[in-house]
Amino acid sequence: MKEFIQYCESILIQSNRKLIGYFCTYTPLEIIHAAGLTPHRIIGLDKPVQGADGYMHANICPYVRSCLDCALEGKISPLEGVVFVNSCDAMRRLYNVWQKYTPSNFHHLIDLPKRQGNLDELYLKLEFEKFRESIEKHFSLLIPQEVLGKSIALYREMRSLLKRLYTLRQEKSEIIKASDILKIMNYSTRIPPELFNISLSSLLERIEGTQDRPVSKPKILLVGSIIHHPSIIKIIESCGAAVVNDDLCSGSRIFEIDTEIEGEPVEVLAKAYLHKAPCGRMIITENNIKRIGYLINMYQIEGVIHYTLKFCDNVLYNIPRTKMFLNEKGIKSLFIEGDYTSSSIGQVRTRVEAFIEMLG
Amino acid sequence: MMMKEYFDNLVDGLGKKIQDKRTARRMLIHETGRLGQKMFDSQYSVAWTTVFVPFEIFQAMGVVAFFVEFVGAMLANAGLAANFLQRAEQEGFSTDGCSYHRCVLGAALEKLLPDPQVLVGATCPCDGGLKSVHELGHIHKKDVFTLQIPYEYSKKTVQYLVSQYREMIDYITEKTGRNLDIDKLREIIRCSNKSVELIRQVFEMCKHIPAPITGKELKNFAIIFALISSYPEGIEVANQYVKELEDKVSKNIGGLSEEKYRLLWIQNRIQFKNRLIENLEERFGANVVIDELNHIYWDSLDENKPLEALAKRQILHPFNGDLQGRVKILKQQAVEYKVNGAIHPSHWGCRQSCGARKIFRDALAEVGVPMINLDVDCVDERNFSEGQLMTRLEGFMEMLR
Numbered sequence: 202m203k204e205f206i207q208y209c210e211s212i213l214i215q216s217n218r219k220l221i222g223y224f225c226t227y228t229p230l231e232i233i234h235a236a237g238l239t240p241h242r243i244i245g246l247d248k249p250v251q252g253a254d255g256y257m258h259a260n261i262c263p264y265v266r267s268c269l270d271c272a273l274e275g276k277i278s279p280l281e282g283v284v285f286v287n288s289c290d291a292m293r294r295l296y297n298v299w300q301k302y303t304p305s306n307f308h309h310l311i312d313l314p315k316r317q318g319n320l321d322e323l324y325l326k327l328e329f330e331k332f333r334e335s336i337e338k339h340f341s342l343l344i345p346q347e348v349l350g351k352s353i354a355l356y357r358e359m360r361s362l363l364k365r366l367y368t369l370r371q372e373k374s375e376i377i378k379a380s381d382i383l384k385i386m387n388y389s390t391r392i393p394p395e396l397f398n399i400s401l402s403s404l405l406e407r408i409e410g411t412q413d414r415p416v417s418k419p420k421i422l423l424v425g426s427i428i429h430h431p432s433i434i435k436i437i438e439s440c441g442a443a444v445v446n447d448d449l450c451s452g453s454r455i456f457e458i459d460t461e462i463e464g465e466p467v468e469v470l471a472k473a474y475l476h477k478a479p480c481g482r483m484i485i486t487e488n489n490i491k492r493i494g495y496l497i498n499m500y501q502i503e504g505v506i507h508y509t510l511k512f513c514d515n516v517l518y519n520i521p522r523t524k525m526f527l528n529e530k531g532i533k534s535l536f537i538e539g540d541y542t543s544s545s546i547g548q549v550r551t552r553v554e555a556f557i558e559m560l561g
Numbered sequence: 562m563m564m565k566e567y568f569d570n571l572v573d574g575l576g577k578k579i580q581d582k583r584t585a586r587r588m589l590i591h592e593t594g595r596l597g598q599k600m601f602d603s604q605y606s607v608a609w610t611t612v613f614v615p616f617e618i619f620q621a622m623g624v625v626a627f628f629v630e631f632v633g634a635m636l637a638n639a640g641l642a643a644n645f646l647q648r649a650e651q652e653g654f655s656t657d658g659c660s661y662h663r664c665v666l667g668a669a670l671e672k673l674l675p676d677p678q679v680l681v682g683a684t685c686p687c688d689g690g691l692k693s694v695h696e697l698g699h700i701h702k703k704d705v706f707t708l709q710i711p712y713e714y715s716k717k718t719v720q721y722l723v724s725q726y727r728e729m730i731d732y733i734t735e736k737t738g739r740n741l742d743i744d745k746l747r748e749i750i751r752c753s754n755k756s757v758e759l760i761r762q763v764f765e766m767c768k769h770i771p772a773p774i775t776g777k778e779l780k781n782f783a784i785i786f787a788l789i790s791s792y793p794e795g796i797e798v799a800n801q802y803v804k805e806l807e808d809k810v811s812k813n814i815g816g817l818s819e820e821k822y823r824l825l826w827i828q829n830r831i832q833f834k835n836r837l838i839e840n841l842e843e844r845f846g847a848n849v850v851i852d853e854l855n856h857i858y859w860d861s862l863d864e865n866k867p868l869e870a871l872a873k874r875q876i877l878h879p880f881n882g883d884l885q886g887r888v889k890i891l892k893q894q895a896v897e898y899k900v901n902g903a904i905h906p907s908h909w910g911c912r913q914s915c916g917a918r919k920i921f922r923d924a925l926a927e928v929g930v931p932m933i934n935l936d937v938d939c940v941d942e943r944n945f946s947e948g949q950l951m952t953r954l955e956g957f958m959e960m961l962r
Contacts, residue, residue, distance in 0.1 A: 258907050258915030260657065265916075287712055290688050294916025297884040301920060312712035315684055315691070320728075321709060324721050482688065484695060484707050512657050514912065518692035521653035522699065538655070 202381050205404045209388040212396055213278075220278055224268065224295075225286040226454050226480070227313050229329050229470050233284070234394065235344045235352040236336045242390035243268045243277060247430040247542050256298050262291035262512050263541040264427050269295060272303040282307025282339065284332070288482050289515055309335045315484040317475050326471035333467065349466040355394040360456035362401045363389060367453060369405065371445055371500060373413040379423075379444035380431040386452055387429060419560040422496055424448040424523075425508040426481070426516050432543035433508060436550050440557040446500050448492055449508075454478045481515035489519055490526050497532055504560045505534040506553070510541055533560060563673055567635065568597035585801040586778050592794045593785050599625040600675045606737040608679035609697055611690040612784065613878055614708065615871040617753060617791045618726065621746035622739045624679055627788065629693055632668055633661035634781065637832035637940040645671060646941055654696075659910035660940035662693035669700045676701055678736045681729060683708040686880040687913045706732045712883070714876045722872035747864040750871075753791040754861045759799035760786065761857050766806040767850050768898050771815025772823065773806045776838050776849025778816065780830050783855040821846030822961055825895055825930070827853045827905040827921060828914050833942040840951055845958045851898045853879075856890050884917055888924045895930040902961050903932040904954075908939045933957040 220241040221233045230240040245267025250259075253269035271277045283305055285296040296310050311328050314321035333344055366385065370377040389397060419442040427450045428434065437444055447453055457478030461469050479488050496502065505527055509516040520536060527534045535556040537549055571594035579587050599605045608619050608626035619626035636642045642660065645667030650656055652670055654663050668674055680703055682694035691707065698705035706729050711718035730741045760783075766773055789795040809815070824841070826849045831837065841847040858879055862870035879887040895903060903925050907915045922932045935950055 256919045258918060260909060261912055261916045290912035291916060294884075294913065297917060297920055301923075310712070314709045316707050316709045316725075318728075320721060320724050324709070324711065324718075327717060484682075484691060486695065486699070512912065514658055514689045514692060514910075517655040517658060518689070518696060520655070521696075524653055 202376070202404070205400055206381070206384055206388075208400050209385075209392055209397070212392050213388070216279075218393070219281045221307075222277065222280045222283040223285075224264075224292060225288045225313075226450050226477070227286045227288060227474055228284055228311070229332065229474060231349060231352040231356050231460075231466075231470060232329065232333050232336065232344065234355065235349040236340060236342060238281060238336070238340070239393050240390070241278060241280065242387070243271065243283075244387060244429045245541060246271055246274075246276065247432075249540070249542060249544050256302060257291075257294060260512050261294065262289070263510055263539075264429075265291040265295045267541055269298060269303075272299060272305075280305065282309070284308075285310045287312045288480075289513075291512070307336075307339045314475070315482065317483065317485075322468075322471055322475055325475050326468050329467050329471050329474075346466055352394075353460050353466055353469060355398065357460050357462075359389060359394045359398050359401075360458060362398060362405060363456040365405050366401070367446065367456075369408055372415075373408055373411065374418070374443045374445060375413050375416060376408055376411060379434045379438060382444075383428065383431050383434055383451070386455055389455060418443040419503045419557060420445045420501060421557075422446050422448070422493070422500065422502040422505045423452070423508060424493055424505060426510045426513050427451045427541070428508060429541070430543055432546045433506075433537075433539070433549060433553070436546065436553050437506065437557070440554050442504070442557045442560065444506075445502070446496050448478070448489075448496060450480050454480055481513070481519050486519050486522055490523055493523065494526065494530070497530065502532065504556065505532055506556070507534060507536045509536075509538055511538045564597070564632075564675065565601045567639070568594045568601075572598060583801065585798060585805050588798045588801050589782070589785060589789075592789045592792070592798055595794070596625060596788055596792075597627070600627065606678040606733075606739060607675050608681060608733075609674065609677045609694060610681045611683045611686075611694055613685055613875065613880065614681055614683050615726065615875060616787060617746060617749045617867070617871060618730065618741065619679075619733070620791055621743075621749050622730070622733050622737070622741050624733060624737060624739065626679075626681075628784075629665040629690065629697065630661040631785075631788075632674065633664035633940045634832040636664050636668065637942070638834070640833060640942075642833065642940050643943055645673070646943075657910060659687070659689045659908070660938050662689045662910075664940055666693055666696055666700070669697050674701075677703060679703075679733050680705040681708060682706070683710055683875070685710040685875070685878060687911070689910065689912075704732070704736070708875075710875055710878075710881050712881070714873065714882070718876060719869055719872045722876060723868045726868050726872065743867070746867050749791045750862045750864045750867050752793060752796060754864075756786075756790045756795040756799040757857055758861070759796065759803050760790075763799070763802045763806055764851070764855060764857065766803075766810050769810050770823075770899065771813075771817065771820035772848055772850040772898075773809035773814060773816055775816035775842060776824070776826065776852075777842070779849065779852060779855060780838075781832075781854075782852070783857075815848075817842055817846055817848050819846045820848050822901045822958065823848055823850045823899055825849070825851055825853065825891070825898065825900040825903040825925075827891065827903055827932075829906055829908045829911070829939045831906060831937060831939045833940070833945070835942075835945065835947055837947065837950060837954065841954060841958070847901075847958060849904075850900065851894050853887075853891060853894065856894060858890065880913070884920060887917075888920060891921060892924055892928050895925055895928050900930055902957060903930055904935060904957075905932055906935045906937045906939060908937065909941070910938075931957070931960060
């Protein structure tokens with residue numbers, strides 16, 4: 202695992218690639234990749250927000266403000282441009298503020314529907330086409346269909362490997378720590394798939410061939426919005442529990458996207474992204490709850506830790522029904538709101554410790 | 562039922578006052594009350610919606626539609642919001658969400674709202690509004706219809722929204738047994754066009770120095786008027802406004818006895834009783850001559866293509882799509898109404914507005930208009946500190962001198 206992480210770090214610091222920054226898992230990475238560019242998910246700083254509060258109110262999503270801080274402080278790798286998705290009010294405003302106040306050449310906003318019917322698939326296809334044309338125009342290139350098809354295949358392979366990783370973590374929880382999973386997921390959003398896939402495939406083979414000494418630990422499902430910094434996961438692990446799966450925009454929602462093998466590429470992408478594992482911004486709360494229920498059953502979950510970012514309306518509005526569902530199912534749960542960073546982790550530790558003790 | 566009593570009392574009380582003295586403001590609120598009474602009349606079906614939806618379609622189908630923020634504003638105005646906010650908090654809704662929405666959820670949990678047959682949420686203006694309508698659907702055990710408002714205006718996006726309107730019409734028919742009468746819709750649109758043309762004249766007259774009306778009298782005007790604009794009574798109300806203001810303008814009578822400063826109010830008014838506006842008027846001669854939300858941004862609707870016209874209006878709403886649309890209107894209002902300053906209440910939980918506050922400030926600075934951000938909750942008065950806010954406003958007014 203160490204070697205893999207070192208390898209990923211070494212790829213990240215290479216400066217010969219043209220990076221396109223992005224934030225949301227609904228970004229069609231395949232289109233960026235097919236243009237010969239590298240998608241680079243922007244990860245905010247693990248420290249309290251500073252400058253961004255002068256641009257946006259402090260009651261805006263801390264991930265959004267942290268990313269803005271990165272841009273204002275020049276702490277993002279040099280980007281050729283940034284793509285936004287109209288995923289929520291905060292992200293929509295980040296697009297406006299970023300365009301106006303940061304030095305960046307290329308910006309594009311993809312309008313993602315909240316509905317998921319046939320009309321909306323067509324609309325998203327139009328939006329993805331617009332995005333493709335926007336990249337082609339700005340960078341003076343063409344994205345041929347067959348090249349896009351190849352990028353789709355590469356990302357399909359990456360997602361398949363990440364699914365394998367998640368399956369393995371159930372059986373090899375002492376070898377594959379959740380905090381390492383978080384790092385791997387972060388790398389998956391920043392390293393070209395052609396390099397990432399080979400290395401991850403090799404890692405998975407080595408792990409598959411390894412004997413694990415399973416230790417009985419309470420199995421935790423981590424759900425919510427985004428976790429990029431590992432502090433909360435390390436706390437859970439240090440309390441003697443195992444995070445065996447997640448429903449996060451920085452976790453399984455990255456790879457729970459099924460692209461069909463046949464079909465017009467942009468249409469394939471629109472269908473796949475619209476129907477992928479939903480985050481709270483997709484309007485049917487029942488679908489989010491169903492997914493949590495599925496993961497609980499599939500992985501014999503004993504406890505759910507629901508971590509959401511403060512001011513994340515799309516997830517916060519789901520909480521009463523999610524709590525009700527978990528209570529009815531007899532699953533113990535802990536609901537935490539965080540500020541995206543490790544700064545309030547002391548308070549969180551106490552609550553997590555008490556919760557895991559309760560799970561016995 | 563409390564809401565029924567509220568509307569009955571409103572209509573009775575204002576009915577008597579109108580007999581004493583007929584004023585446009587009284588008529589506006591009276592007609593809104595009469596519309597509210599229809600929610601309890603079995604002749605009509607009831608819809609709860611988000612704030613910017615095509616009310617004309619509901620009306621043409623015999624459905625009385627109210628936007629959910631109306632309930633929050635109404636309860637705040639009556640000094641009752643805190644109870645319902647607490648109820649929503651007990652249920653687990655975060656106190657960081659918009660209190661308009663939390664208030665209506667608390668009211669629904671307390672069975673205050675008439676049971677809707679129809680629930681329609683649009684993606685504009687905000688996530689919280691749409692989520693709260695969906696939660697209302699869960700509380701009332703009803704399906705919710707979502708309108709996805711496209712970000713950009715084009716022929717294709719109008720068609721996308723028109724297709725959704727057709728789905729919505731089918732949904733309303735399924736839930737209420739009522740069909741869309743297209744001729745009725747055309748008539749309603751004609752009515753809407755007439756009343757809106759009159760209101761355009763009203764706002765044009767507000768550009769007069771001194772403005773013939775006060776900020777207090779203009780509170781929530783356009784968003785309430787939208788509920789009645791397509792009824793014949795809406796034309797009557799609009800006519801009365803025109804009459805009153807024409808009279809004042811012809812005599813050079815201002816809404817304030819001495820108008821020294823003219824202000825632009827951005828987005829939400831504070832809904833519970835407070836004296837901020839009165840203090841500004843009395844102590845500084847400062848008049849809120851225009852609200853951002855009182856801007857009529859659309860052309861006359863084409864009654865021959867009613868769905869397309871409504872779709873175009875909805876997509877082009879300044880709160881939808883690129884923020885530059887909204888910024889352009891704010892600058893235009895600042896210049897045309899010759900304002901000296903702008904007030905932006907950064908309503909707690911309003912991400913789409915609070916996230917843009919520096920952009921607003923810088924845009925207004927380009928036209929020489931200073932802006933103050935007030936950190937305030939427009940519905941929840943539990944943490945309201947009039948003194949502190951007044952101190953900030955005093956400082957702002959000093960700067961305008």
